[in-house]
Amino acid sequence: MLSPITGESLPTTAILALEDGTVYQGRAYGARIVRTGEVVFNTSITGYQEVFTDPSYTGQIVVLTNPQVGNYGTNDGDDESAHPYIEGLVVREWAEAPSNWRSQRTADQFLEQYGVPVISEMDTRALVRKLRIGGVLRGALSTAGHSAEELIEIARKSPSMAGLELATRVSTKTQYEWNTPVEACSPSEIIKQHEPGQFHVVAYDFGIKRNILRCLTSIGSRVTVVPATTSAEDVLALNPDGIFLSNGPGDPEPLEHQAAQIRKMIGKKPIFGICLGHQIIGLALGGKTFKLKFGHRGINHPVLNTRTNKVEITVQNHGFCVDPDSINTSDVDLSHINLNDQTLEGLRHRSEPLFCVQYHPEAAPGPHDSQYLFEDFAQMMKEHKK
Numbered sequence: 001m002l003s004p005i006t007g008e009s010l011p012t013t014a015i016l017a018l019e020d021g022t023v024y025q026g027r028a029y030g031a032r033i034v035r036t037g038e039v040v041f042n043t044s045i046t047g048y049q050e051v052f053t054d055p056s057y058t059g060q061i062v063v064l065t066n067p068q069v070g071n072y073g074t075n076d077g078d079d080e081s082a083h084p085y086i087e088g089l090v091v092r093e094w095a096e097a098p099s100n101w102r103s104q105r106t107a108d109q110f111l112e113q114y115g116v117p118v119i120s121e122m123d124t125r126a127l128v129r130k131l132r133i134g135g136v137l138r139g140a141l142s143t144a145g146h147s148a149e150e151l152i153e154i155a156r157k158s159p160s161m162a163g164l165e166l167a168t169r170v171s172t173k174t175q176y177e178w179n180t181p182v183e184a185c186s187p188s189e190i191i192k193q194h195e196p197g198q199f200h201v202v203a204y205d206f207g208i209k210r211n212i213l214r215c216l217t218s219i220g221s222r223v224t225v226v227p228a229t230t231s232a233e234d235v236l237a238l239n240p241d242g243i244f245l246s247n248g249p250g251d252p253e254p255l256e257h258q259a260a261q262i263r264k265m266i267g268k269k270p271i272f273g274i275c276l277g278h279q280i281i282g283l284a285l286g287g288k289t290f291k292l293k294f295g296h297r298g299i300n301h302p303v304l305n306t307r308t309n310k311v312e313i314t315v316q317n318h319g320f321c322v323d324p325d326s327i328n329t330s331d332v333d334l335s336h337i338n339l340n341d342q343t344l345e346g347l348r349h350r351s352e353p354l355f356c357v358q359y360h361p362e363a364a365p366g367p368h369d370s371q372y373l374f375e376d377f378a379q380m381m382k383e384h385k386k
């Protein structure tokens, strides 16, 4: 990343160049800088601040298909982590004058403050069509006056997402307690208000979203968050009632150490994983992961729960997937299937207290259909405590 340009004569033109040589020109907003990343699209109609601050977007330039972004500003309450993690943002229309009673600063000020460039007035439909047809591509986004030729080169030299380990980069470096009281949380009414602190959950932070911590709190857990490199022995020494594996950025495949730690803990304590956490559990069970053509990112992905035969409308943000053929189904149930492309969305061990989902039951933002999974985790911890 180069230093941002500041001052009065800020460039007004932004360029997005892709590794295949395609170049788009638009209007520059956010920070004046050049950044690279895998160009991915998210189809959510709301929740842009949660997307900006979801650490799972590390290494990615995000295209939002909702035609107007920024219209309700940003506020301190909607952050999913300490700061934005997206490398860059691509929008059709960037609302310069937000209107919302909760807004504390514009989305532009927020991204500018954290060094994130924005390109607006883009034909996002054309770009998304391209990514859907050909698959996601690396890109370079400049709001700092680079030439198209320079940017294509920068995009081509940027790291590929396949094989990239990013979880330990964004993880907390030190263990901490999440003790925001449940009153300050806003989980759905679906999660019952359990007696606070009746469970102790140790949560692996691979890039954890705050709403997961809020949901764990609202099922009555005291949560100890531990770094991504924590050993099984150190986790078990904390004597938790349950172990949680978070979402996070990058390719799951390099996380062999993490998968080995989880393998040692299967059957010892209830385990629940979300997204990257699900992929690590898949690897721990002897499975394999692969990269999807353009991933799943949005808040209306239909998923079949194969145990209840009910369909859930789910929130998703992932580019990799566990290969169902690599899972030994005599031990593990393929509990959830994506109804758009039939990919695997969940696993549940048949005899041990372990389950995980590829999607986001914490739903920040999104529909609350899947929040029952937190309730399931509470029941599992209760039964295992006896």
Ligand SMILES: NC(=O)CC[C@H](N)C(=O)O
Binding pocket: 056, 246, 247, 248, 249, 250, 251, 252, 274, 275, 276, 277, 317, 318, 319, 320, 321
């Ligand atoms: N949200 C996540 O945890 C994403 C997991 C992983 N980085 C993927 O893209 O598939």
